[in-house]
Amino acid sequence: MEVVNSLAKANQRPKRSFYIAFGHDEEVGGRQGAVRIAALLKERGVRFKFILDEGLPVMEDIFMPGRLATVGVAEKGILTLRLSVNMTGGHSSLPMAESAISVLARAVARLSHTAHPHHFGSGIEVAMLEHLAPVVPLAKCFAISNLWLFGPIVAWTLAQKGETAATIRTTTAVTIMRAGFKANVIPGYAEAIVNHRVHPKDTFEDVIRRNHEIINDARVVISVDEEELLNTPPTPVSSWSSFGFSVISKSVRQVFNSIPVAPGLMVGNTDARHFHDLAHDIYRFTPTIFKPGDSKRFHGPNERITKSNYAQTINFYHHVIKNADHVDGTPESPRADDL
Template sequence: MLADFNSHTGKHRTSSRLISTSGSGRNSSPTFKVRPKSKVEDSPLYRFAALPHLPSEAVRIPTVSFSPTESNTTALLHFNSFLRRAFPTLFTSSLVHHEVVANYSHLFWVPGLQPQLLPYLLLAHIDVVPATESDGWVTPPFSGQEIDGFIYGRGTMDDKSSLMGILQALEYLLMKGYAPQRGFYIGLGHDEEVSGHQGAMNIVRVLKQRNVRLSFVLDEGLAVLDGVVSGLNGPAALIGVSEKGLAIVKLSVSTLPGHASMPARESSIGILAAAVKRLEDNPMPMLFGHGPERQTFEQLAHKFGLPLKFILSNLWLFSPLVGRFLEQKSDSNAFVRTTTAVTIFHAGVKSNVIPSHAEAYVNLRIHSAQSLQEVLDLIKFTVGDERVKMELIEGFDPLPVSSSDENSYGFQIIKKTVLDMFPTVTVAPGICVGNTDSRHFKDLTNGIYRFAPLWFKPGDAKRFHGINERISKKNYEELVLFYSRLIQNCDIDKLPEPHTSVHEL
């Protein structure tokens, strides 16, 4: 039996009123039925339940987070009402405990028929980043309009499709009378785009107060890459086993102000611009092969042709060569080092006044082989100018790397669900270069995974936080089916046998 079969000591234990029993008496023993493999994709009710108008409606509610202190609270309240209307079974079922956390986030608890099984958590977030039509969208970003089989709008990829897919899957299963063997939570944060300090962190606080331990956490992150990795034969589903750390650093320079007609030899802007240029000209060291990205390429090696197959199968020798190749493009460069991005530059108030102060913000995503302190030391060394003051605005180390071996319950269940749906896809662990709400849950579990079955074609990654964010109606239905099967696959009380064909499970 699995090590995660420890007792669940959370506050909400499964009670007799929450268990489907074979008799009518309160003390009747529950009937434990092994559910067959999911058949929902063949059900007309499933097709009805997966209608794409629901994600379109979700997109039309502009739940924008502008900053840690500013969000569209009116839209968040509207979204709350929308969820209750969209999923009436979920919000009225006696099998589901629901509570609002920190005014706008949601926590659902679905007890299992076997409370000794350690529960898991499905995460998604309600909020989105700002978007305006003037940026070049083919349709207004909060219209949820359908064009050529795609639903366009801010949040279709990040992260309302996953959110709606999770809830629609559970709504459908409840409608079919399904009750899980293994209990699970669903957490919906409302401020993930601004670090999740109110939503996710308060959900964690609630769970800690109830002494909850989790078998694993599944959040957004990586996806199914189809034609994205040059030379890879066929699509690959990458399950994020970690995510990069973060440092937001403010650099500032203060000098005496003056009139533009009598400039000093150096200005605050010039000093700071030179410091920023040194950071861009001297990137952080290339570290390919020292983090989870090594596992990614080793496990995908057999899907490449020669000579790449040979090179990637021998990274003990060729890691420097592969790293040099990957750093040539911005998207793959993010996997091999701590990245440095200057995102804000402020200086000056009038065209004929030399400003006394200039400041720039630098956003760094920290590679798994580095620490926050190492990165700060390198910034100071590279800038090399005492006139440039450095202040850490926010930062944290890279997240621990969750296991992906054959004994890892969470990873193997996610992998099995992917292969149930897409038997020809290659599954491998990966590193998430962005940050998610899941990092706040590291004290509750050793298994945090970041994946949703979004299909990425070349160029799709740029739609994240960019223009023309979209999801196909077919892919949305796949999300609903994925979460439905995942919930049912978690009822397995033993891990799938290694190397066993998915058709035999």
């Protein structure tokens, strides 16, 4: 809105039309916001050249020394599962060898300590590294250029840090456990909620099947949490050789001193997933600086942005609007069906 106000005050009208969509309920699924906005635009026959939503940041000293801008060309799916165990309860003075709680706890521990297989070796992750090859030290460049040989080592390296491990595999997070109601009663029922962020190379069926294999206990019932409205499969992958990606890349380099820009996988989820009927290419990028340890601030204490980075954020969106008219200095006239 700062950029729009600035352009309006300067009486500057972009050649390429653009829409700004504000959803109010992204954190709870976007059903009343983005979903309805997308449906209305589709009903009106609107089709976009590209869409830009919030997403991956400018990362500093995470994938490489210095800064790197990763633009999300896809995002993981969300699958929320309910694990439930029904067994005979009883009085705490006469405990059984196993209870619903102990069986569930074992299942949860197995899921928490068993990673899903990684998918490094093709697609987004390799494209990201290939974009970085020209700017990393010679040894890393050599490894990236010869993934047929060094692929397992590169995958192992990425798997050692949470921020990078999440980009190459489906992740598992146990978020809720429920059991018991009284200190001296052994409950007959226990349940846990498990949240998976699903890699584009996996399906929901793959994840559920692997969970059964990992838990390996028929007493643990696994079901999709039907009360959870956020369940959605991984999104299609957008192009990183397109007009939209070029606009975003050029804007990043203009604002952040020519730092490298690479495609990436969005490990969280955004409202962008509701707009795939409106554009072939959807990108997820937030022009904020992300340093080691900052992930602990998401939805947590001291979540913040610096004043200087706030100014860079405004400047970035200004450049996106201007560059949509003049990518690489070449004006491109919009078509009626391709805004």
